[in-house]
Amino acid sequence: MSGENSSADGEQRVWDVVVVGAGPAGASAAYAAAVTGRRVLLLEKAELPRYKTCGGGIIGPSRDALPPGFELPFRDRVHAVTFSLNGRFTRTRRSRQMLFGLINRPEFDQRLVEHAQKAGAEVRTGVTVSRVEQHGSVVPDRRTVAVVLQGGETILARAVVGADGSASRIGAHVGVKLDQVDLGLEAEIPVPETVAEDWAGRVLIDWGPIPGSYGWVFPKGDTLTVGVISARGEGAATKRYLEDFIARLGLAGFEPSVSSGHLTRCRAEDSPLSRGRVLVCGDAAGLLEPWTREGISFALRSGRLAGEWAVRVAEAHDAVDARRQALNYAFAIKAGLGTEMSVGRRMLKMFERRPGLFHAALTGFRPSWNAFKDITQGVASLAELVRSNPMADRVLALLDRRAAEVVEDEKATPDAKDAEDAVTS
Numbered sequence: 070m071s072g073e074n075s076s077a078d079g080e081q082r083v084w085d086v087v088v089v090g091a092g093p094a095g096a097s098a099a100y101a102a103a104v105t106g107r108r109v110l111l112l113e114k115a116e117l118p119r120y121k122t123c124g125g126g127i128i129g130p131s132r133d134a135l136p137p138g139f140e141l142p143f144r145d146r147v148h149a150v151t152f153s154l155n156g157r158f159t160r161t162r163r164s165r166q167m168l169f170g171l172i173n174r175p176e177f178d179q180r181l182v183e184h185a186q187k188a189g190a191e192v193r194t195g196v197t198v199s200r201v202e203q204h205g206s207v208v209p210d211r212r213t214v215a216v217v218l219q220g221g222e223t224i225l226a227r228a229v230v231g232a233d234g235s236a237s238r239i240g241a242h243v244g245v246k247l248d249q250v251d252l253g254l255e256a257e258i259p260v261p262e263t264v265a266e267d268w269a270g271r272v273l274i275d276w277g278p279i280p281g282s283y284g285w286v287f288p289k290g291d292t293l294t295v296g297v298i299s300a301r302g303e304g305a306a307t308k309r310y311l312e313d314f315i316a317r318l319g320l321a322g323f324e325p326s327v328s329s330g331h332l333t334r335c336r337a338e339d340s341p342l343s344r345g346r347v348l349v350c351g352d353a354a355g356l357l358e359p360w361t362r363e364g365i366s367f368a369l370r371s372g373r374l375a376g377e378w379a380v381r382v383a384e385a386h387d388a389v390d391a392r393r394q395a396l397n398y399a400f401a402i403k404a405g406l407g408t409e410m411s412v413g414r415r416m417l418k419m420f421e422r423r424p425g426l427f428h429a430a431l432t433g434f435r436p437s438w439n440a441f442k443d444i445t446q447g448v449a450s451l452a453e454l455v456r457s458n459p460m461a462d463r464v465l466a467l468l469d470r471r472a473a474e475v476v477e478d479e480k481a482t483p484d485a486k487d488a489e490d491a492v493t494s
Contacts, residue, residue, distance in 0.1 A: 084110045085383045086376070087216050087226035088190075089198050089239050091117065093365055094351025094372035095232030096181035100136050101376025102230075103190040107383065110224065111190050112216070114197040114233075117182060118175035122255050122329040124287050124294055125177070126272075127365065128169045129447015134369035136184045142177060143170040144289035149271040150441075152432050154425060155278045156317050160432040161271065168445045171272075171287050171294075201229055201242050203345045211388060214346050227383035228391075229347045230375045232368075235334045237353035243344040247355050249335035249414075251281075251362055252304060254311045255296035256325040264320075265291050273318075276428055277310050279303050280421040284314045295320065298362055301332060335359045335410065342402055343395035346382050350375035356406055358451075359413040360420060367406055374401050408452045416451070 086102040088095045091113035099111040127141060135141070147168045153159040186192055202208055202215040207223050216224040231239020260268075268288035275284040282299035295318070297311045315321050336355025342348065350356065350371035357364035378398035385391035420427055430437035443449045449457070 081223075081225055082108075083213060084108050084224065084226040086110075086228050086230065086379045087112065087214075087224055088230040088232060088376070088379075089216065090231070090233035090237075090351075090353065091115075091182050091192065091194070092121065092178055092232060092234065092351065092368060093181055094353070094368035094375070095230070096178065096185050097134070097136075097369050097372030098230045098232055098350060098376035098379065099185035099190040099192075100181070100188050101373045102380050103185060103188040103376075104136075105380050106189065107380055109185075109190040110226070111182065111185060111192045112196050112198060112218075112224075113182075113192070113194045116194050118179040120327060120329070121174040121178065122253060122296075122331040123174045123365070124255070124285055124296060125172045125174055125289070126169050126287060126363070127172055127177075128363070128445045130366040130450065131369055132170075133447055134366060134373060136181075136188075139180065139184055141170055142172055142180065144173060145171045145270060145287075147171065147270060147272050151271060151273045152428055153273065153275045154428040155276060156314075158428060158432070162432065162438055164442055166442075166446065168442060171289050173289060198233065198238060201231075201239060201347055203347070212346075212386070212391075227346065228379040230372075230379050231347060231349040231353045232351045232372060232375070233353050235332055235352040235355075237349065239347060240349050240353040240355070243347055243349050243354075244341050245349060245353070245355055246337040246340040247334045248337040249359055249417075250301040251298050251333045252301045252307050252330065253296060253298040253333060253362070254307055254330045255294060255328070256311070256315065257327040258293045258295055258315075258320055258323050258325050259291055260293055260320070260323055262291065264323075265293075268293060275314065276420075276424040277314075279306050279310060280424075281417055282307070282310060284310065286318065292326070293320065298333070333357060333362045333364065335414075338407070338411070342399040345388070346385075346391050346395070348375045348379055348382065348395060348398055350402075354402075356402070356410070359410055360417040361413070371402060371406060374398060409450050412452045412455050 085107035086109045088099045088111045091111055099109050103109040149161055149163040151161040197219045198216055199219045200217050207215040214226050214229045231237055233239055273286040277283050279299040284297040287294040295315055297314060299307045334355050342354055351368035356367045356371045378394055381394040382391050385394055440454050444451055
């Protein structure tokens with residue numbers, strides 16, 4: 070896959086939109102911009118398809134954000150969820166309608182890129198972006214952004230979208246600020262047909278032993294995707310949790326085909342989403358659900374918005390208009406995904422304190438299970454459910470206050486203070 074960077078007369082070509090990163094966010098941005106007829110270049114440092122550490126769950130909001138005509142390459146369709154509390158109090162809940170589907174990321178991402186290409190985007194793989202510049206000798210005018218590749222090649226664009234993952238160089242240029250970093254560990258475990266049949270159509274969610282942690286088993290035909298996630302700084306405990314989790318499931322005797330790990334990063338609420346003619350989306354912007362750390366739907370939705378607004382930025386004739394369009398993009402993100410993240414932060418704080426309460430609600434309280442189904446099926450978002458249910462909002466507010474009181478009490482307790490000093494010294 071390649072795209073030329075010079076016109077026929079030898080002058081350097083200026084792209085309308087350059088997108089950095091060909092994951093779900095970048096491919097969605099490239100598609101959204103290219104479908105308008107603009108000149109779009111999608112850059113990816115890896116060769117496609119490539120592996121990505123990810124559970125691969127496609128919930129309703131992800132499905133609804135896909136390009137028209139996109140066929141999801143489902144490996145399984147989930148109709149049942151088994152919940153457990155660190156291996157105990159196991160209960161399975163079922164739904165007649167599919168809750169969500171499971172995909173393998175290499176295949177899914179490749180198809181998204183192909184859709185962007187069909188819309189007119191050009192793709193270059195195996196290239197690494199070292200930096201972007203909006204001023205200086207390599208930038209011919211104020212309407213242009215220079216994308217500088219390793220090796221020195223410069224690509225010019227009217228707008229740039231950064232979708233280059235959670236360690237984003239474009240995000241660093243924009244000044245993205247993060248306030249939550251988590252470590253995810255995952256194993257792809259091939260299993261015999263008899264084991265695969267036991268898991269078909271059912272996932273497991275285990276609320277883990279580390280505050281805010283949980284584990285999952287996602288069946289994908291002859292392979293089980295098994296993973297855990299918890300706050301960064303608990304690396305040894307997180308690794309031990311995954312090992313114990315796999316052993317508890319009776320899967321320790323099967324050799325993983327892939328073992329991997331990655332960091333997920335959530336943006337701070339005041340973190341910027343743009344700088345000049347450069348926008349960020351998906352993991353590069355720190356956009357994901359803080360409680361579940363679900364990121365595919367956030368990537369698809371923010372990528373689509375970034376592509377649409379990048380076209381407007383590219384058409385802006387001066388810095389003031391470009392800034393106005395970039396701010397409109399930020400407003401669109403904050404009004405939707407930002408609201409969902411705010412509710413997710415509150416849920417995570419409560420989950421860290423009372424995982425048993427969440428387990429009891431989902432396994433024994435029908436309205437909670439119905440809310441879970443509505444979210445996974447795309448009927449409503451977590452934020453919409455809270456807004457439409459005054460009682461839920463009051464419960465959240467009450468639990469917020471109780472969590473804050475617990476924190477204050479712990480700070481006032483000498484033993485807790487001594488323990489904190491021991492950790493930080």
